[in-house]
Amino acid sequence: MSALPRFVRENSLTLAFGGGFLLSLVGQALAGHANFNNELIAENLHPVTFWGYLRTSDFAVDVTENWQSEFLQFFLYVFGTVWLLQRGSPESKVMHKAGPQSDEEQKVGRYATEESPRWAAAGGLRQSLYSRSLGIVMCLIFLLSWLAQSITGSAAFNERHLRDLQAPISWGAYLGSADFWDRTLQNWQSELLAVASMAILSVFLRQRGSPESKPVGSPHSSTGVEG
Template sequence: MTGSVRRFVRDNGLGLVFLTLFVLALVGQAIAGHADFDNRLAAEDLQQISLGEYVTSSDFAVDVMENWQSEYLQFFLYVFLTVWLVQRGSPESKRPGDVGVESDEQQRVGPHARPDSPRWAASGGLRLKVYASSLGYVMGAVFVLSWLAQSITGVAAYNEEQLRGLQAPDSWPEYLVSADFWNRTLQNWQSEFLAIASMAILSIYLRQRGSPESKPVGASHSATGVEG
């Protein structure tokens, strides 16, 4: 391994590890999901399918999409709500009294931009306005698109089950108000909201030495917006 490669791995270790874990988990989900799906087909005396057929099926796609949309909803809400809401004592929160979008000087935009600031941060008008909220916009867009994909793949998977049971399929609008769609959606949303609340609240009183997601071990419980 060359020095430049080692440097790249060192400087991007967090992203590389999580992307690797993502791929491994997705492969594991495909293998386990295929086995479970074939077991259900066998129980109904239906022909089993290959792994390749399963990973291109609506059943696999809807399981993936329903998780993606809930994760990006979490990020979208967290990015925007932490602009205006605080949690005293949490390193995940701004300090009470610092709510809002802050001044141009604090945000280093327009005439206050530095030489190493992104080019759009030094601009004005629409470009600056878009760039200033680009993280939230992208998170929101991915959430909407993955939720739409969940609904499309979900109705296909649902109708396959309906037809196997000799029942009439639903249209897409009918599926959007069905119990299956909202059960898939809300079971993921509630876990994401609980995870965010747990992180914001538990980090007030608990510590992880050396982590930027935690306050320094000796920091006061009331210290807010302080990272280790």
């Protein structure tokens, strides 16, 4: 097997979803551009080019409001599953393993192997940070994308106000506005519903061959078992 097909096969999950992300982002940009120009024409304003639309706050806020909710979902899921359990779900640890587990179970410090990441064998702050690095990075991306949403959302909100000959508002005032929280909470509720549904539906339903599902013949009460 040549190096390229082997690389594709060994990274096919990331490549497939990454490619799907890019295609959907392009599709969103095309549809958003058409809709944005329809609104401008309806208001007797000049339409913008596609590349001009990509530089607008309308496009930026639509992208970032989805990103922040997705990374919030994974941040909460990564940290929540340390302590929270769901009997019978492959998305949960087994009932007696709630918590961060022992150094031996996590293969850190003196229990690290030759193949362990270097910071897993280190002590102190480096090990503490690396032990939580996935959740920390997810949280940082969420906070940055939420900040970007607030800034671009404020700009888009004020652009609409100016077109309607209304006074713009400050970024701080926008953070307390119904527009900001409507954009935010409608995404949060869908992400939290998706996680809760996956946790409970995977107790009773199966997908053969998927690590997100238990083996087809496993009892409903089997917890933390992947197929």
